Amino acid sequence: MTAAPLWLIENVRLPDREGLWQIAIDKGRFGDITPMGEARNESYEVLNARGGLAIPPFIEPHIxxxxxxxxxxxxxxxxxxxxxxxxxWAERKALLSHEDVKARAWEDAKMANRQRHPVCSYPR
Incomplete structure (x- = not known):
């Protein structure tokens, strides 16, 4: 079995940050986010973002x-x-109301907003 490659996305802009950054990805997980130019492991496969903005996806998982x-x-x-x-579920469905569904959905949306993508939750 082959190990997942180490990736480095370089020349990335981040929300609310000046300058360009580099984002390390190790075994499919986001790792260090550091200013461009800091030393990096030469075993990284590099993807040049050419100044593109890194943001969370505009999707919601199926719920x-x-x-x-x-x-x-x-x-x-x-x-x-x-x-x-x-x-x-048939028992619970009999108890549903428009307001009940709306209130629980709103709580989920607020919770999801607090669970931000790692690219956007870098240290301040």
């Missing part, structure tokens, strides 16, 4: 906002099976 934050309401899926899960 069902009507089901968010409903685990255990009104009952837990004790067996863990799909069939019992469908039964438990």
């Amino acid at each position: 069902h906002l009507d089901t968010t934050q409903t685990a255990g309401e009104p009952n837990w899926n004790q067996s863990g099976t799909l069939f019992e899960g469908i039964e438990r």
